[in-house]
Amino acid sequence: QQDLLVAKSTEDILCDGNSTVALYFQHALSAIKFVKGDTPGYKEIKAIQISGINNQGTLNMNSRSWENTSGSATYSISTIDENTVCFLMPQSVPSGAKLSVTLTNGGTEHTFEADLETTTWQAGHQYTYQLSINKVTGTFKFEVTPSSSFVAITGGTAEFTVKSYF
Numbered sequence: 001q002q003d004l005l006v007a008k009s010t011e012d013i014l015c016d017g018n019s020t021v022a023l024y025f026q027h028a029l030s031a032i033k034f035v036k037g038d039t040p041g042y043k044e045i046k047a048i049q050i051s052g053i054n055n056q057g058t059l060n061m062n063s064r065s066w067e068n069t070s071g072s073a074t075y076s077i078s079t080i081d082e083n084t085v086c087f088l089m090p091q092s093v094p095s096g097a098k099l100s101v102t103l104t105n106g107g108t109e110h111t112f113e114a115d116l117e118t119t120t121w122q123a124g125h126q127y128t129y130q131l132s133i134n135k136v137t138g139t140f141k142f143e144v145t146p147s148s149s150f151v152a153i154t155g156g157t158a159e160f161t162v163k164s165y166f
Contacts, residue, residue: 001087004028006064028059028066029087030121034080037132042103042110045131048077050086050116052097057089064123066090085126093119101131 007023036045055073057066069091077084097116102109112133121127145161 001085003031003087006059006061008061008064026064027124028064028090030090030123031126032086032088032121033126033128034077034084035082035128035130036080037130039103039131039133042105042133044104045080045101046078046104046109047100047102048080048131049100049102050075050088050097051100053093053116054089054091057091066123088121090121090123093117093121099129103133 004027005025006028007025009021009023011022013019013021032050034045034048039045051074052072053075054069054071056071057069059065060067066089069089072094075086075088077086093116095117097119099114099116100111101113102111104110141163143161143163145163146158150158
């Protein structure tokens with residue numbers, strides 16, 4: 001993604017063609033970064049999705065602030081590494097905005113969701129979200145699959161495959 005920089009001169013400009021103008025650039029967007037934290041049992045972040053956030057507004061060049069923010073966008077990120085940064089419009093995240101993270105455990109994918117309400121992103125700031133699982137709620141599933149071998153009534157061994165997930 002690309003960042004947006006804005007600059008405004010703080011001095012009067014002479015239009016004689018020989019004067020220099022000092023410009024002080026500032027970031028107009030918020031940088032949002034994701035890093036993998038403690039995710040026991042999950043090896044990889046497969047995808048991240050941010051939904052329900054504002055994606056329209058007017059940048060006031062004098063105050064360097066966003067006005068009339070609106071819209072409802074969903075952004076998906078499928079390449080996640082230590083350099084992945086999303087540049088989004090600064091905002092007080094609206095009610096109903098969500099962060100969804102899909103993690104993989106072997107060949108199985110699980111998606112976790114969190115509310116982003118009461119979050120505020122300011123222009124020129126970077127926000128790093130450490131994606132960790134410390135409490136899991138939901139319905140857990142437990143599967144036991146026996147092998148095709150039979151055990152005699154007098155005893156023996158057989159293999160079973162056990163999966164636990166939600």
